Amino acid sequence: FDPQTNQWSNDIAPTSSCRTSVGVAVLDGCLFAVGGQDGISCLNLVEKYDPSIQRWLRVASMGTKRLGVAVSVLDGYLYTIGGSDGQSPLSTVERCDPKANKWLSVASMNTRRKHLGCAVYNGYIYAVGGRDDATELSTAERYNPKLNQWSPVVAMNSRRSGVGLAVVNNHLMAIGGFYGAAYLKSVELYDSESNSWKLHGRMNYRRLGGGVGVIKIQQYDSILYGSNSTSNILSTSSDDLKNRSLSTYVDL
Template sequence: MSESCNSRHFSWLMKSCLPNPSDAKSLVPIHHPSTVANPSATAATIASLPDDLLLECLSRIPSSSIPSLAAVCRRWTRLLLSPYFLHLRRGLGLLRHSLFAISAVDSGIFAADLQFQPEIVTWRVNLAVSSSSVCADGSQGSLSHARAAAIGPRVYVVSRNAVLRYDSWMGTLTLRSPMLFPRKKFAIAVISGKIYVAGGGGGSEVTAAVEEYDPEKNRWEVVTQAARKRYGCIGAAVDGVFYVIGGLKIGNETSRASAAHVYASSMDLFDVKSRQWLRSRSVPGGGCVVAACAAVGHVYVLSSHAVELSFWRFDGRRGGGGAFGEWKRLKSPPLPAQVRLDGTVRFSCVGVEDKVAVVQVVGCIDDLLRRSGRSERGLRESLVLLYDTVDGEWRRAADLPEMITRAACACVEW
């Protein structure tokens, strides 16, 4: 990709800036002293605009054209991936969100996104890489328990020994620096354009290190030590706070039922800016947290109670409204009767847009049916339920595509 713009790639954009021959008003000459003294000043193109003005122009482009713009030149790609571009589109009401899922199977790496439009909710498979094309650490299987975090249109798939960056505009995968501490079943969240991970580990060792990843520098560093070592925990972020939720204590305390319960139904709060841990909070209901996400200033928590699920909302807004820390129980997700709450089913929550919290239900239904001796047609391995945070109602969305199994999920902005 060239550093400078190539006119062939954006001639259509330039044409929109040229006078319309059929419009008489656009052909009226404008006499200005500067143009008379310097005729070459009228030959300026969009490529000569400073970055801030060029961003103002690019931010108004329809969403469907953005992937093409990213292929024009390195400068345009850099501007489109900047936080200011997303800020401008958000202010114009043009920023779009989609649920992104990526999984690694024997045949390769597959990804799909679910876009929400009026009356239309469909999955689109937009990546299929053969197992021989991408080899992160010598094994595709290392991504089977990966976590995903998105920064704008880029999705970072973080596994125990490798990190892959997927560009949802260009459809490309890039290998990035791995975490300093190899870990699995950890918490992950994005705050101010950086990725934070905590908890998890390998074997019987759980690390207390909380790591921060800077995508611009492609570098991980330890920013603090966790208040408690959690394995199998879940991450979320609201208002600059990294929430490390649920999980188990691996060590001497695991033999004590009370200690295990405290870890499974509580969350630790890390203030990223002050680098301080806030007071830990308990999740009401006494269940085991199985999924969590952040949306519209709240943390949504899904808890399992062996035979049923409960759904909770924690107010994470710290703007002085006085509601910070309040819990509210919400309507539980309506799971199909075939789905049982056991080890064959796992859940994932993702916040999408400012009004919808998305709960993705991922399970090994085939294993469940084989163990129970049942055989039912039409029972899919994975289903998706959507919760509207405005009207408080659930509805079922399109099931995950068949090739997407045990997916890592995130919300992509574009």
């Protein structure tokens, strides 16, 4: 998607296999696609897209097969967090050093989670929501890479599986998801000073498993994009978030 032209293009090479419930992240200028399922089985496959050669390249596979996995990048490492092995939700976490092309296990989360939201915020990896063996989750926790330890964070106001998590103008936002009975269009903002979640507007559409991304554009501090079958744009500023005012969502 090009925000300047408001156009989508499909001139990117396809991955080597069809996958759903895949995790993605950008590291060292390459887009990594991690795990997922191909309609038959759960995968531990990892590929990266190199835009300089417009090709997907196979890299080392994870130690565990994971669908509905969250992926984050912190301090030059690629982390795969939770997900499901095709049978049960996982609490385990793996870390890849792209230079060594090797995966290692790090501390597991306190809660098993699949289809969770994940983002890096203030030097920690935050893991929120998702689903365990029985129900959708509102709980949250964060990973300290220096201590190799997960610690609880205050729970969100709503249970959210398939939630999008993003940092917008230095604020952590949880977007959409499914609470067990219906899809959500509500958005929550995490206040690290008070360790609390506050409602922060609503999207135009309810979304489960919608992808979210943040792009800096000249006339705004940052722009948050959300998409599944439709696209929304959130126009906001640092002052909007600081003052907890409701931001504006418009269709693309």
